[in-house]
Amino acid sequence: MPVSYRNPVHDAYFADPFVLRTQGRFVAYGTGRHVEGRAFEVLESDDLVTWRSAGGALVPVEGLGSDYWAPEVCEADGRWWMYYSVGEGDAGHHLRVAVADDPLGPFVDRGVDLTPHERFAIDPSPFRDRDGTWYLFHARDVLEGDRVGTMLAVDVLDGMDRLRGEPRTVLTPSDDWQLFLRGREMYGRTYDWHTLEGPAVVEREGRYWCFYSGGSWQEPSYGVGVAVADHPLGPWTEPRRAPILRTVPGHVVGPGHNSITTTPDGRDVMAYHAWDPDGTARRMCIDPLAWTAEGPRVLGPTWEPAEL
Template structure:
């Protein structure tokens, strides 16, 4: 699988009311339903919802009501929750006190609802590269876990890269040096890449990532593939696999997951067309089928029912 078809648009649908802000969604499947986490909203550090059917949602509150001492309140972004060894680990972005930079932390809980308790120090800093944001974890079929993230170079006038590293067995540290995976090289990426996620399907590692400006209609989702969780990764098409369509503008910061029946779904946020950016706009939750085939990865055209 080394050549992929151009995939310009998709026609999914909104599953959470557009008046509700749920940016940078992360979905954790559990027996009997799904937990959904998002970037901070108001006084809630890590909003968490639960759904049995991905159509009806119950707001549960704050998965991490108490931030670690090193984190400044109000800037807790892009959570990623994974289950491992009888506990749950929350990887998150937060502002490092006494700096202007975001860094990545990790917290643990016995329940997916929380409360999660963070470690005393950040997991990834990269202050010399503008900080680190957008963590995501992939656990290979062999049981080895890897962390992926972006150096927040655009916050410091530097280039942005996607990075990966193997995690220690307890998931609380890095077991290998960070590896640069890819940076912006295509016109439609607008010199910025972020929000990486690696998933494994058919013996191939698929890297999904977002690009361009999250605050307008240029935001989109790209795709690359590799034979190893840490690459090298090769971009596979001359356009994003998901970009603005219909009434949805700037779809991105996606998270792929399997449903209870084993089908792949892609969760992502999107602005309402003509209402991009805060304070007037909201990034609502959307879902779409995710298909794998000889022509690569495709975001489903059909509506979910």
């Protein structure tokens, strides 16, 4: 039965929304407020439209930094595993993992730096293949290649708190819409810096689709692109070099960093953030995701009343 909605579906700050369907409801985790002394606010919903706060998720860890970004959660071995990054601003972020006995938390950090050899790593996204293998997709800084910047990688999880340590490139910048900033000073040099971030992977009809955000969140070119592969480790290709979700001037600003969830009757829905008109908060939005012969198509971004 169709459900009516209007974006944003959650009016408060809630960036990088990850929506999980579990135990007969939807649970969302986002970057933003600390609640009850815990990082990452948790929201609950019965229909993806009306959300209620369920408190904070993660017990903070002293000495790692104040910026906790982009949590994603999965269930394995009867427990709930949260992957996230922590650091200070644009410097020193690394990937971490925490565990809980309930999807609402509290999540307790496992004391493991999953990416000790990376310059900068953010936006971890766990994915379980049909054979049971777990992978962790993420974004990392790479200073080699024609287009330098933050780009996408994947590694195998040999345990829920242990990466194999053999990261493979998923996608490198390929177009000017992915430009973050020209003449950006980074790592002691100046680069035309490109950014690919926020990977989210699903399998549909035997192929793997990686949705990601590209460009600068401060610019109208920022949006969501997609790549496809026949195996989680690749090779990955882009069926089109253009965003499938992007800014609509005057209506939707900076839509990006999405996750994909599925309704009980099997329909895919994209959750993403977009800025409020004053540019003070990223708020959670949703729109249906349709599959065509050319690949996925977002039925949005919408700002008027719509139906799932």
